[in-house]
Amino acid sequence: MAKARNKKGRSLWWRVHSWAGLKLAIFMTFVLATGTLAVFAHEIDWLVTPAMRASPQDGPRASWGALAAAATKAEPHGRLQTLYAPIDPWFTVEAWVDMGKGAPRRVYIDPWTGEVTGTHGWANVHRFLRQAHRHLMLPTKIGIPLVSSLALLLLASLVTGIVTYKKWWRGFFRLPRGGDARRLSGDLHRLGGLWSLWFVTLIALTGVWYLVETLGGNAAVPKLAKVETPLPAPTGAALDRLIAAARRVRPGLDIREIRFTEDNGIVLLGQDRAWLVRDRANGLTMDPADGQVLTALDGGDLDVHQRISEMADPLHFGTFGGLATKVIWFLFGTVLTGMSVTGVIIYAKRLERAERHQRTAGRIAWAGMGAWAYVCTALVILALLLTPGAIGGAS
Template sequence: MLCFIVLSGTLAVISNELDWLANPAKRVAPSSVEGMNWQKIYTGAQQQVPVNSLRSIQAPLHRWFSAEVIYLDKDKQRHRMFFHPTTGGYLGDGRWLNWQRFFRMLHRHLMLPLTLGITLVSLFAVVMMAMLVSSMYIYKGWWKHFFRAPRWQHRKTRWVDLHRLVGVWSLWFLLIISVTGCWYLAERWGADATSPGRLTATSTEALANQKMPSIPTFAAMLLDTQRVFPELAIERVNFAKESSDVIEIQGQGRALLVRPRANFVTFDPATGQLIQHHDGRDLSVHNRISEAADPLHFGVWGGMFSKIVYFMFGLFLTGLTVTGTYMYGMRVARISRHELKPRRRIWRQAFSHMKALGWVSAIGICVSIFYGVFIFLY
């Protein structure tokens, strides 16, 4: 189960990039992009679907990504549309349940009800924290292994040395993942921070019905956002879902390690009147800890570079769970030094010593994957 959680999290780090590979509508030539034209995309989206069905516009994740619009169909199900960031040209559509959603749901809560799933997954962060602390006692002088070459003469020493070498280089990563995972557990059971309060719309029209801004009003909102919050790099626009809702423009400012929702400017959807703006630097310590959890856990804080680093060390951590099991199998199988091709017996012995909880975990993994594939395909 630990191996599965780590592997699914590793794939979740690059899940948006997997979507980019799977859906041609998400791809644009970087040389054709000259900034994000929110007004053209808003105009183009209205030409594809009823304006009241629009829910949000998302800026491209990277220069080679298209902009994304979320809308509701006639059955109130979410769908995606993709547009060229600069020209606003329509590029195609996509399902709500894409690779990003698949690996997020699989890793975050194993396709289970949220509280149950998040609790089970986060408990393994406690296990990883225990592994991190105990390893420093089990491996005396662990700091000496950073540059110690593995001994290849014998099977056991080879795997032990490789396990230690990868382990010491992964300590920082294991610490970040386990601490943030423990925080998710605490959040789910009462330690979650309260988000900054949002004020409602003020105009009579917006208070009475869901209201979408006209194109000139939307353009004026964008200009006002740059005026009142010039440091804000806009990443997302959320539209009103029901009466009294505001238009919320989110992004990144000067606050470090926060999600885009920490910096926002809101407007009345009918009149374009500025309602509220908030700088992520004004958050409480509790809120800053909560906001930092996701960027640190998934490695999005440094763009593509940090994601590649997290992906590599995620593979290393997955490898540690596999080699740890293999080393356990070698110990219980009592392989002699001269035995030929013992791998099957090693794995067979390792799995034969699984207790009931191990088999429950294995069955749970299979059920999660099959259920995820089912909802993903159908």
Template sequence: MAKSSRPNRQWWFRLHSWAGLKFSLLMFFVSLTGTLAVFAYEIDWLLTPELRVTPQPAASARPAGELLAAAHRANPEWTITSLNLELPSFMAAEAIARDPAGELQRIYLNPYTAEVIGVAPWFNAHRFLRQTHRHLMLPLKWGLSIVGLLSIPLLLSLASAFPIYKKWWRGFRKTPKGGDTPRRWWGDLHRLLGVWSLPFIALIAITGLWYLIERWGGAAAPASRLLPEYASTSQPRGAPTLTRAIDQALAQNPEFALKHILLSEGKPLLLQGQATALLVRNRANTIAVDAHSQRIVGQVKGEQLTAHQRIAEAADPLHFGTFAGYTSKIVWFIWGMAMTLLSASGVWLCALRLGSRRTGPAPTAAWRQIGRSRWLQLALILLSLGLSLPFIIA
């Protein structure tokens, strides 16, 4: 009888071990920074007193025009480029500005009093976690490509797990029992984390692959291209003018929730936010307003986008879990920690397998099993941290 040419369970196990082990160092680092990035602003809230405010009802928030005017008054020589209104009620509103030296700065404003609370450098925990996770602090094209390529071994790990773990659907209720060896306990834990993380791993792998495709020519045309070309006069700085322009635009779009404002000299105000389209970034819903004439000069709605653009706009909300506030963020954080532990527990299982009952685990042997790529992965991690150091010290 001819031997079947179909891959057997041992073949799938070797593929799973290769995909999980050979890229484990970088996978662990990228997973950890991405997981922490889910709560990056909350980490900044702990580290930055100026970001803290006493929460009040949303109805007591001051108009966005007043916040912009206050930021201009406090720093008249600075060029305000954006205002972030999306932070939780216990955090300040955040204006991004460029000082006379050309450096980016953050201006924190109390959203309930329109008072400037303080100023902080642009580079903070949020930027550190996002940039190390997204592109390892390297030039964007190459760093994002390296991180995006991790989606391939992640997909291989996911696909190979099913032939290895027979009747895997029963694993949702199997807690680690251990038995007579630590290897069994860690194996049970690895499988438990794996089955509960299946949808998250698939989502992260697919969106990660999408980011790689975008970087190498598959990006959709930005939604802003649907806005007409319109030249405006210099941006006004007075609260009444800004407030009237923004309020009139919002009154014409009652379903629109303002989250972000972009400012550029000689161009209209760009109001960005959420409306009726599901799973899109704020930029997918943009209202262009001439602040002097109080007139809407262009508008884009999420429903107008092509299928290609909708896929592009859904990638970030799905990848970072920002689409349902703290509910989705907490779930994404838990899933992210599980994925991070999967990388670590896979390496530890290798150390246990290569060891013995008498000598215990063999971490040195597991380290060697990663192969020569371990030095490149370690170098990339250290380089990423090293490139962040000047910003942290400053």
């Protein structure tokens, strides 16, 4: 009797696992695939955009002032908006210039020579992958909750997968068997699931956090003091003097981003003593008129709520450890995406055999998804159709 109840319980868990992995498989696979590729989105842009490439040198780098001056000279009719430090030594500095209408224009500058290597419009691989993965090119109030809700399905799949896999802890080194597609896909699905337990948990929990934020649970953002008199963005020696003053106040601040704002003056953001936070958690805002520090931001002073918020992105995309963690996140993201596909194959092959091949596995999978297949396909197609308008802008 107990044995029958256990079998019935596992059957229920399996049905939940099957539903979570099958019905929204098209949507889930698209979101997982774009998220996996987004880990290396900047690197993909680097490959397809020669102007983003720099040759590392032994000499000193150009000053922030020289870089700002170069960006302003390259686009004299625009307003310098932001400067970004190179992601890696072989990347250029990237400047965003507000052209007054539409999206900013990108200016790439060699970090050693201070020479402009090229300019580019707003649309690129990074923008596509980020916006497709984050909110399907839809308005963020609609798209972010829609995508983030998949985290609940991931958690359901995680729990039900563990429950239905008897003595799962023994399967970490069980090699996939050959023979047929059903057996191979099943073994790969289970093996990938075991080794990526930590990763699925991490992605699901950060996804739930994004959902919480969109539903009103976002952490408080520090308010920045305003300047009395807005001034044009300082460049050259004027900016270098501000940077020198900032370093005297915060010698440990590794400046990764400089924002040139009209309301808050010069905003210097980067990394300091707090670990696993976004660049925006650490920084200084300065009045360009006299170099006075208006606001100081320190990731070490964040409360628990704010710290969770700042940790979410580095953990979700694996950017906190540079290239090494990005490789790990990409590999496990690929495994997770593959599991979404193999789960559908397992379902289809099981029924294909039961039906004695009266229908193909593809038709069985589509039928099994039901109306959700059309809804998910429509969402993916809609995201692609909205792409030109969503990531376009200044050319």
